[in-house]
Amino acid sequence: xxxxxxxxxxxxxxxxxGGSDFDDAFANGTLHGQAKLFYYNIDKAHDDNAHAFAAGxxxxxxxxxxxxxxxxxxxxxxxxxxxxxxxxxxALFNNDKGAEALNVNSEAYLGWNGGSRVLKVGNLMxxxxxxxxxxxxxxxxSYQGAAYTGEALPNTKVQLNYIQKIRSHTSGRYKKESxxxxxxxxxxxxxxxYKGFExxxxxxxxxxxxxxxxxFIAQIDYQWLPDQENLFCASVQYFKxxxxxxxxxxxxxxGGDDIDLVAAKVGYYAEDWMISLNYSKNxxxxxxxxxYGGLAKVFTTSMVANGRGNxxxxxxxxxxxxxxxxxxWGKSEVAFTYTHTRSDAMQGDDFDxxxxxxxxxxxxxxxxxxxxxxxxxHNKSDARYLRLITAYRF
Amino acid sequence: MHTFRYxxxxxxxxxxxxxLFAAEKAVSLEEHGKQSVEVDSIADALTHGKVKGLIRxxxxxxxxxxxxxxxxxxxxxxxxxQAYSTLGGYLGYETAPLYHTSxxxxxxxxxxxxxxxxxxxxGLGGLYEADGGQDSYNVLGxxxxxxxxxxxxxxxxRQEMPDYRxxxxxxxxxxxxxxxxxxxxxxxxxxxxxxxxxxxxxxxxNAEKFQDMVRSARVELGSGGKxxxxxxxxxxxxxxxxxxxxxxxxxxxxxxxxxxxxxKMELWDYYVTDFINTLYCYGQYDLHPSETWKVTxxxxxxxxQDVGKGVAGNVDTWFYGLKAQAASDNGMLFFLSYNEIDxxxxxxxGGTIFVRWGTPQMxxxxxxxxxxxxxxxxxxxxxxxxxxxLGIIDSTVIRFRYADYDMPDSLYMTDARQDRTExxxxxxxxxxKQSGFGIFTQLDGLSIQFRLAYDQFETDYxxxxxxxxxGYDLQRVTDHFVDAxxxxxxxx
Numbered sequence: 001x002x003x004x005x006x007x008x009x010x011x012x013x014x015x016x017x018g019g020s021d022f023d024d025a026f027a028n029g030t031l032h033g034q035a036k037l038f039y040y041n042i043d044k045a046h047d048d049n050a051h052a053f054a055a056g057x058x059x060x061x062x063x064x065x066x067x068x069x070x071x072x073x074x075x076x077x078x079x080x081x082x083x084x085x086x087x088x089x090x091a092l093f094n095n096d097k098g099a100e101a102l103n104v105n106s107e108a109y110l111g112w113n114g115g116s117r118v119l120k121v122g123n124l125m126x127x128x129x130x131x132x133x134x135x136x137x138x139x140x141x142s143y144q145g146a147a148y149t150g151e152a153l154p155n156t157k158v159q160l161n162y163i164q165k166i167r168s169h170t171s172g173r174y175k176k177e178s179x180x181x182x183x184x185x186x187x188x189x190x191x192x193x194y195k196g197f198e199x200x201x202x203x204x205x206x207x208x209x210x211x212x213x214x215x216f217i218a219q220i221d222y223q224w225l226p227d228q229e230n231l232f233c234a235s236v237q238y239f240k241x242x243x244x245x246x247x248x249x250x251x252x253x254x255g256g257d258d259i260d261l262v263a264a265k266v267g268y269y270a271e272d273w274m275i276s277l278n279y280s281k282n283x284x285x286x287x288x289x290x291x292y293g294g295l296a297k298v299f300t301t302s303m304v305a306n307g308r309g310n311x312x313x314x315x316x317x318x319x320x321x322x323x324x325x326x327x328x329w330g331k332s333e334v335a336f337t338y339t340h341t342r343s344d345a346m347q348g349d350d351f352d353x354x355x356x357x358x359x360x361x362x363x364x365x366x367x368x369x370x371x372x373x374x375x376x377x378h379n380k381s382d383a384r385y386l387r388l389i390t391a392y393r394f
Numbered sequence: 395m396h397t398f399r400y401x402x403x404x405x406x407x408x409x410x411x412x413x414l415f416a417a418e419k420a421v422s423l424e425e426h427g428k429q430s431v432e433v434d435s436i437a438d439a440l441t442h443g444k445v446k447g448l449i450r451x452x453x454x455x456x457x458x459x460x461x462x463x464x465x466x467x468x469x470x471x472x473x474x475x476q477a478y479s480t481l482g483g484y485l486g487y488e489t490a491p492l493y494h495t496s497x498x499x500x501x502x503x504x505x506x507x508x509x510x511x512x513x514x515x516x517g518l519g520g521l522y523e524a525d526g527g528q529d530s531y532n533v534l535g536x537x538x539x540x541x542x543x544x545x546x547x548x549x550x551x552r553q554e555m556p557d558y559r560x561x562x563x564x565x566x567x568x569x570x571x572x573x574x575x576x577x578x579x580x581x582x583x584x585x586x587x588x589x590x591x592x593x594x595x596x597x598x599x600n601a602e603k604f605q606d607m608v609r610s611a612r613v614e615l616g617s618g619g620k621x622x623x624x625x626x627x628x629x630x631x632x633x634x635x636x637x638x639x640x641x642x643x644x645x646x647x648x649x650x651x652x653x654x655x656x657x658k659m660e661l662w663d664y665y666v667t668d669f670i671n672t673l674y675c676y677g678q679y680d681l682h683p684s685e686t687w688k689v690t691x692x693x694x695x696x697x698x699q700d701v702g703k704g705v706a707g708n709v710d711t712w713f714y715g716l717k718a719q720a721a722s723d724n725g726m727l728f729f730l731s732y733n734e735i736d737x738x739x740x741x742x743x744g745g746t747i748f749v750r751w752g753t754p755q756m757x758x759x760x761x762x763x764x765x766x767x768x769x770x771x772x773x774x775x776x777x778x779x780x781x782x783x784l785g786i787i788d789s790t791v792i793r794f795r796y797a798d799y800d801m802p803d804s805l806y807m808t809d810a811r812q813d814r815t816e817x818x819x820x821x822x823x824x825x826x827k828q829s830g831f832g833i834f835t836q837l838d839g840l841s842i843q844f845r846l847a848y849d850q851f852e853t854d855y856x857x858x859x860x861x862x863x864x865g866y867d868l869q870r871v872t873d874h875f876v877d878a879x880x881x882x883x884x885x886x
Contacts, residue, residue, distance in 0.1 A: 026886045075501035077534045103532045394440045
């Protein structure tokens with residue numbers, strides 16, 4: 001809350017100043033939004049099924065971001081429509097209140113623009129490996145705190161975030177609670193990105209959460225373009241957590257103080273298709289499914305299936321995608337992913353998964369997205385997941 | 395009720411239009427802020443709509459736990475403080491009309507901001523209080539489809555209903571009341587406006603959910619040992635907390651406004667199934683004693699009766715009011731007003747008028763006191779000065795008011811209350827306009843409003859004797875308190 005108060009204090013002189021600068025900031029501001037219709041069906045062999053329709057989207061307004069000070073606000077909504085069954089399992093609505101309609105303030109921040117340095121304070125949507133927005137539903141995760149991004153050094157980007165509260169994608173409230181437990185004194189993140197080497201990109205993050213657990217992440221990406229139509233890439237990731245605090249739970253599926261995960265990826269991208277082989281092995285007991293919030297960005301991630309679980313899973317994943325030739329009604333892509341996960345531990349979840357999608361973009365703003373995945377579990381009932389998403393941006 | 399849920403969802407989705415007519419994104423707020431004109435494609439409808447936005451800081455402080463909305467009859471003699479300090483407002487978008495039809499949606503929000511928003515200071519309704527604290531709230535308060543021509547307007551879904559007297563916004567906290575239903579307005583006949591509505595639900599100012607029109611009226615069986623419901627009623631309609639727990643009830647509304655030159659009359663009827671019917675009449679006549687002064691004489695009368703099943707028992711009450719107002723061309727205004735509310739112990743709460751669907755309409759509804767309580771006889775006086783128009787201080791309007799509320803206060807009375815007075819001071823300052831506005835005029839750009847009320851309660855009663863006679867306390871308030879409110883608004 002002190003950060004929010006600081007932001008408020010920064011805002012008041014701006015408000016009280018009035019005058020043309022303030023009016024110009026609004027006049028040159030922007031408004032955009034998105035409408036979505038989402039259908040989700042979960043079909044399990046022996047457990048309760050779930051399905052729901054949701055309609056919603058977002059509306060965002062921001063003042064002129066070219067000014068020294070700027071501000072933005074965004075609301076997301078997800079409203080149940082039509083028939084449904086066990087809709088809380090779809091994670092589309094407000095699970096704090098019986099899976100009723102979910103209306104949230106996902107962004108409300110004041111920004112300072114210092115050229116190559118930007119500071120935002122307030123409610124934020126983030127895009128980091130262990131704290132991100134997760135846009136796989138209508139309403140994303142969001143975070144309350146401060147985020148600084150500096151790009152003053154050549155080829156280098158530095159991120160420094162402090163998060164004091166987190167709002168889950170199924171809640172309207174910001175709480176001192178992450179996906180994997182209470183955060184007490186908050187989470188501080190330092191991210192450093194370097195692109196100064198030819199073909200290489202280096203990324204490193206450190207999340208300091210003294211009351212939960214801290215995590216170090218390193219990633220190296222290599223890209224080689226022999227010509228305009230072919231791209232080869234290879235990447236490695238490493239996630240290591242420790243320093244468990246009072247809220248840490250080592251075998252937590254979403255994250256704990258014993259993550260020790262290595263992942264690798266090799267891929268080939270042609271003009272209209274791609275294929276990649278992804279691998280991950282978690283040598284620790286803790287999972288890393290959601291991390292602190294959102295969905296942890298590990299290479300072995302499909303729609304539902306992933307290699308981010310707890311009890312040391314080892315996962316192989318083949319992803320391929322093909323872009324169909326553009327036609328009068330837009331362009332389409334189809335994709336297929338196969339996931340193979342095994343664990344040495346008794347408690348581990350062994351499964352094979354098959355994922356396919358068809359996505360059609362009528363134009364840059366309008367899309368229809370059909371996603372299907374089936375998971376064949378070895379030690380629990382199988383499950384099938386279907387999502388149909390129509391989206392329009394304006 | 396599902397019908398309106400679908401409309402809410404559809405209103406959001408209709409903004410999406412069809413894939414073949416997609417348009418550019420992120421158009422400037424300035425362009426969106428202009429008045430929409432009829433367009434001829436879905437793409438234009440989507441990209442040339444209207445934005446409405448309000449950034450509001452609001453702080454309110456009352457050095458008493460006297461809560462006029464519920465008229466709490468519990469002992470309030472402690473020095474408890476109610477207060478909130480919040481930042482929020484709303485953001486909405488309505489498409490440009492295509493074939494006279496548009497859709498819109500508005501989000502409303504309020505968030506704790508600076509100051510103390512402790513749970514034990516709740517009660518004023520600036521933040522979400524239903525869970526026992528004072529927390530943020532976000533709500534999709536508007537989601538509608540609208541058809542409008544010069545003569546007809548039909549609007550269906552969640553929406554602001556600002557102009558229907560007993561049904562209105564009452565935007566005096568962070569966010570206004572909004573309602574869910576269908577409205578039809580007709581202006582086919584010159585000087586005549588007809589209004590019809592079927593209202594299923596209402597969102598309270600600081601609520602996240604819409605409730606039916608009986609719950610929204612804040613019906614309760616009783617409180618503090620006093621039974622408010624009189625006559626026959628079905629106990630199954632009330633929960634263990636004494637609040638209404640029966641079936642949802644909707645309101646049908648009809649209104650007629652007719653005016654010509656110097657005079658104007660209004661006739662309204664609000665019928666809530668199995669609850670009450672409210673008839674409201676209003677008339678005013680303008681005199682011009684000189685070239686620079688206008689005198690307005692106004693009268694109002696309302697009658698409220700139970701109907702159908704009568705879920706709140708007997709309701710049989712009325713009120714009337716008289717007002718004289720003088721306004722000068724250069725920005726001075728003076729008024730004198732009188733209200734009387736029926737006192738009827740056979741009616742709900744002794745004849746108190748149900749007014750919680752919008753702004754209370756009594757002439758002497760001031761800052762804290764609404765003059766709706768049973769048996770109230772009130773006299774109010776006031777003066778307002780547009781200091782910009784008077785050439786004293788640009789962009790500033792001030793107002794002073796004073797009212798004396800003479801309550802039924804004999805010991806034998808079932809619904810006795812303390813006599814009270816209220817003095818208020820209001821100030822409005824605009825950063826965008828020099829003069830020609832009032833305390834509540836909607837002003838674009840940045841404006842500040844400061845409101846102060848001083849309430850004095852008569853305490854020379856034998857409270858113990860009253861309790862001994864009736865078995866519950868006569869409402870007891872500290873002999874005086876101050877209610878202060880600050881609003882900093884930026885409207886775009």
